[in-house]
Amino acid sequence: MAAEITDQIADVSDADLAAVTRTLVSQPDVDTDDRDRFFGQVQTLVEDRARREWPGENDAGVSIFVRADYPRQAASALRGAKPSADMIGTNEPLMGRVFLLDRNASQGWSAELPSTDPGEIIEWLGALPFGGSQVILVYRNTLVMIERANGAQQGMTRREPIRAHPPPVTREGLFEALDDFHMTHVLTPQNCPEGLWRKGHAEAYHAGPTPEVSLQAQLRTFLIGRFRRQLRVEREITTEIGRIDIGLLIPPADSIGGLTYWGVVELKVVKSFRHPKKGGDPIKVGPLANARDVAKGVQQAYAFRKNRGCACAVLEIYDMRVDKKVDPREHEEVKRVLATCTPPPDMRLMPLFGSAQLARDAGYFPPP
Amino acid sequence: MAQSEAPARQITDEELQLLRQRGRILLLLDAAERAAVAPLSTDRLHALAFLADVLSPVWHLPAFDQVVVKSSGGPFYPELQREMDRLVAAGLLEVTNIRYIPRPRGGARIEGRYGLRFGSKHLEDLLGRLGARGPEAALDPGDVQVHAFLVELAGALARLPNAEVDRAATSDVTYSDRQIDNNNLIYMAPAARSNRSVETAERFATFMPDGANLSPGEKLYLYATYLGRRVHGG
Numbered sequence: 315m316a317a318e319i320t321d322q323i324a325d326v327s328d329a330d331l332a333a334v335t336r337t338l339v340s341q342p343d344v345d346t347d348d349r350d351r352f353f354g355q356v357q358t359l360v361e362d363r364a365r366r367e368w369p370g371e372n373d374a375g376v377s378i379f380v381r382a383d384y385p386r387q388a389a390s391a392l393r394g395a396k397p398s399a400d401m402i403g404t405n406e407p408l409m410g411r412v413f414l415l416d417r418n419a420s421q422g423w424s425a426e427l428p429s430t431d432p433g434e435i436i437e438w439l440g441a442l443p444f445g446g447s448q449v450i451l452v453y454r455n456t457l458v459m460i461e462r463a464n465g466a467q468q469g470m471t472r473r474e475p476i477r478a479h480p481p482p483v484t485r486e487g488l489f490e491a492l493d494d495f496h497m498t499h500v501l502t503p504q505n506c507p508e509g510l511w512r513k514g515h516a517e518a519y520h521a522g523p524t525p526e527v528s529l530q531a532q533l534r535t536f537l538i539g540r541f542r543r544q545l546r547v548e549r550e551i552t553t554e555i556g557r558i559d560i561g562l563l564i565p566p567a568d569s570i571g572g573l574t575y576w577g578v579v580e581l582k583v584v585k586s587f588r589h590p591k592k593g594g595d596p597i598k599v600g601p602l603a604n605a606r607d608v609a610k611g612v613q614q615a616y617a618f619r620k621n622r623g624c625a626c627a628v629l630e631i632y633d634m635r636v637d638k639k640v641d642p643r644e645h646e647e648v649k650r651v652l653a654t655c656t657p658p659p660d661m662r663l664m665p666l667f668g669s670a671q672l673a674r675d676a677g678y679f680p681p682p
Numbered sequence: 683m684a685q686s687e688a689p690a691r692q693i694t695d696e697e698l699q700l701l702r703q704r705g706r707i708l709l710l711l712d713a714a715e716r717a718a719v720a721p722l723s724t725d726r727l728h729a730l731a732f733l734a735d736v737l738s739p740v741w742h743l744p745a746f747d748q749v750v751v752k753s754s755g756g757p758f759y760p761e762l763q764r765e766m767d768r769l770v771a772a773g774l775l776e777v778t779n780i781r782y783i784p785r786p787r788g789g790a791r792i793e794g795r796y797g798l799r800f801g802s803k804h805l806e807d808l809l810g811r812l813g814a815r816g817p818e819a820a821l822d823p824g825d826v827q828v829h830a831f832l833v834e835l836a837g838a839l840a841r842l843p844n845a846e847v848d849r850a851a852t853s854d855v856t857y858s859d860r861q862i863d864n865n866n867l868i869y870m871a872p873a874a875r876s877n878r879s880v881e882t883a884e885r886f887a888t889f890m891p892d893g894a895n896l897s898p899g900e901k902l903y904l905y906a907t908y909l910g911r912r913v914h915g916g
Contacts, residue, residue, distance in 0.1 A: 326882050335889035341907075344834065344899035385718040387800045400843050421718035421840050522845060540843045551893040572889025622891065677772055 336565040337573035338546050348417045349448055349463055350535050355419035356450050357459060357474065358542050363408060364478040368454060374410030376432060377452040380444055382414045382422065383579055387442045398424040409454055414444065421555050439466035452476070470641040471478030474539070475526050483544050483564065485660070488577060491540045492533075492630060492662070496577050499532055500632065501678060502670045507532040510666075511634075512589060512596065517668040519636045520596045521585045529581050529632060530559050537562070537579075546573060555617045562626070577626035578618045580659075582611040584642050585634040604635075605645035608661075611649045615659035627659035634666050638676075688835040703765045704813050705750040706746055708805075708823075710734065710799050711775065712814050713832035719847075721778055721797035724755055724763070729851035732757035734835055734877045735870050736856050737905065741831040741898045745870035752868050756852050757840035765840065768797060774802050802811040834899045855879045 322328055340352035340358075356379045363369065377396050382388035387397040398406060398413060399421050410430070415422035429435055432451065439445050453460070461472035481487050500506045503516035509528035512520035522528065530549055537547045537560065546563040564576035584604035587596035611629045618628035631642065642648065643661055652658050667673035696794040697906040710730055714720040722730065750757050769775040777794040798805060804856075808814060813825025839847060841867055851857055856879040862868055870877070890896060896904070 323855070323878055323881050323885060325858075326878075326885075328885075328888075330908065330911055331882070331885055332889045334904050334911065335886050337907055338896075338900065338904065341838075341903045343902065344903060345897050382718075383798070384798075385717045386715055386720060390800075392862070393734065396769075400841075403843060416716060416718040416837060418717075418837050418841065420837075423718070546894075548894055548907075553893050558893075563717065563891065573891060573894070575891050575894075641897060655730065 323375065325497060332570070332572045336569070338563075338573060339541075339565060340524045340543050341530070342418045343535075346538075347534060348381065350462050351394055352415075352419055353450060353459075353461055353472065354381075354535075354539055354542065355417075356415075356452070357476075359407065359419055360452050360459065360476050361542075362402065362677055363479070363482070364454075364457065364476050368409070369405045370407045371409045371454070372407070374427075374430060375411070375434065375453060375455045376427065376430065377408040377428065377454070378412040378435060378439065379419065379450040379452065380414050380439070381417055381419075381448040381662050382444055383414055385414045385422035388447075389425075391443045392423065392425040395423040395425045398422055414437070429509060436466045449634070459656060466658065480544060481540055483541065483576065488562075488579075488628065489660075489662070491537060492577045492579070492628070492664075494540075495533055495536045496664045497678075499536060500529065500664075500666055502667055502673050506666070511668070515596075517583070517672075518587075519634060519668050520587045521583065522590055522635050525583045525585070525632070525634065525661070526559070526581055531626065533579070533581070534560060543612045553618060553621075554612050555621075558618050562624075575622040575624045577624050577628070578615060578622070580615040580618075580629045581608050581632065582629065583632045583634055586636045599643065601640065601642065602647065604642050605647040609651040610640050612648060612655060612659060612661065616655035619659060629661045631661065631663045632666050633663055636663055636668075638645060700761075700765060702746075703761055704769055705825075706731070706809060707732060707766055707769055708774065708798070709812055709814065709832050710836075711796060712809055712812075712829070713836035715798050716833050717834065717836035719840045721795035723779075723795050724766075724793050726847065727766070727796055728757050728759055728762065729847075730836060731759055731762055732838065732857065733839065733850050733854060734832055736854060736877065737835060737883065737902065738831065738870075739877060739880045740883045740901050740905075741827065741834075743828060743831055745830055747881055749867050749869050750870075752857065752862055752864055752866055754852075754864050757857065770796075774808070775804055775870060831898075835902050835906075838903045839909075841903070842910045846913045850879060850906070851911045852853070852911045853909050855882045855912075858912075879905070 343354055377656040401420055407569045410427055411424045412427055413422055413424045427435055428438055439449060449462045449466045451460045457476040459474045459476055460470055462468050463471040503511050507528040509522045509524040511522045534547050534549050548561040551558040551561040558578050559581045560579040561575060562577040566574055585599050588599050590597055608631055615627040641663060643663060711720055714722045732750055735747050738745050747759060770777050775796050776799040777796050780792060780794040781792045783791050810819030811821045813820040813829040817823040817826050830868045839850060842850060856868060856877060858879060881906040886901060888898050
């Protein structure tokens with residue numbers, strides 16, 4: 315059993331411990347899978363270099379990062395491989411090189427790329443023993459990262475911009491992040507997390523078995539990537555008034571103490587059909603049930619902001635209904651609750667579509 | 683006519699302990715290889731073993747060795763060293779950069795850099811049985827947790843710069859406790875004194891707001907970061 319939390323420990327400074335706790339915003343995301351952890355760490359590394367205007371780089375414009383279970387063993391297949399250590403703390407050039415790294419993208423081996431042509435590089439990688447590993451291609455000139463999670467010669471699984479400037483930690487900055495998440499991660503079934511839609515029945519607008527949980531997990535990973543080094547993103551925070559979906563923690567501006575709450579994002583899903591718990595046909599959901607869910611979300615976001623002193627509280631409502639004409643925020647149930655919340659939390663309705671075609675018909679363009 | 687079978691010999695406690703020690707070495711080095719810090723010097727391997735022992739309660743695991751002798755040069759486990767050398771002889775480990783380090787009072791000790799010998803035909807099967815390939819292949823499914831803990835710990839320590847890694851174990855809150863002099867024993871469990879390293883790792887939660895949590899993995903990363911500060915006297 316882990317020890318109980320004790321009073322101050324002799325020869326251990328609480329100020330030091332608080333300062334170390336503040337580094338949580340920069341630590342690897344140890345509670346996600348290796349694939350997301352590696353992607354996030356490579357993103358941190360290249361964005362750090364971009365913000366420092368790529369120190370020590372020559373004309374080369376491509377860099378390759380490969381996650382290796384055993385980097386030393388993998389490196390034995392690479393001619394001229396040399397150790398690369400403390401990647402984030404050094405100015406070791408990245409461009410024109412392939413890196414075989416641990417899941418924290420912190421240590422490993424690197425070698426020169428045999429070509430500057432991305433097609434040739436991918437072909438070369440595919441023939442190596444680690445060609446089936448997760449690969450991230452970094453393009454300096456276009457500031458883009460491309461992930462091929464299932465190997466160099468398999469399809470693209472993720473495409474993210476390299477941000478040369480950190481996003482603002484403001485209400486507007488959060489909205490922008492949530493907008494991007496909506497467009498690139500959940501708008502259509504093609505790119506949304508598993509569990510959101512019932513498999514094979516998205517076009518009929520049948521919600522999956524775990525829409526809220528699936529959204530929550532995906533949004534957490536997205537926000538960690540967006541606000542790395544600025545915010546800690548935590549899921550399922552238990553409070554006296556229920557569980558908050560996403561909590562956003564920030565190091566205090568005066569650098570005294572540990573982390574404090576900055577914001578909360580409560581997620582609700584309004585739908586036409588919910589997944590039956592014991593099998594069978596999907597169950598119809600009416601406007602009253604949806605409105606009650608939204609009203610509950612309002613109460614939670616409001617109460618959490620109040621008793622945790624958050625700067626920002628957002629209720630993000632994902633609309634999985636077939637007919638989206640009626641706004642659930644206008645329902646009397648919601649209005650009644652809103653009247654008790656001063657100031658009310660921000661409330662945003664984000665439409666989700668059962669197919670890319672339906673999204674296009676509604677005026678959205680499918681994400682790139 | 684049925685052949686008479688030789689009675690199965692009962693494995694002794696001492697033999698079992700040696701086998702466990704060898705398994706521990708393979709898992710420690712598996713973790714170091716995954717964190718890309720292998721081959722590991724003798725000192726660093728013993729340091730990793732010590733930090734694994736002292737921090738294992740953070741992962742809700744018991745310490746492997748209950749006691750270690752405190753010395754100015756850092757933790758050293760004689761049995762671990764002996765079995766490391768046997769695993770080299772068995773072809774499961776490789777050792778490079780072998781050097782003889784003179785002892786202050788005469789004699790010498792052997793120093794080298796140890797890693798897994800990936801060319802061994804038996805290594806993959808052994809690592810599987812030790813829990814490094816998931817619960818299906820493991821002899822004891824509980825060992826999967828031991829492996830996960832060691833990999834996370836090695837990863838956390840690997841993020842420290844080289845100069846800090848070298849002094850991480852001697853800067854550990856338990857190891858550097860001024861109430862324990864050199865050549866005295868440091869007990870992990872049953873605790874003669876409370877485990878101050880674990881108390882420190884748990885204390886990070888004090889600096890989190892109400893309702894927010896730290897996972898065991900996060901505590902290891904924070905503790906490793908804290909060790910880096912202690913190395914510099916912070």
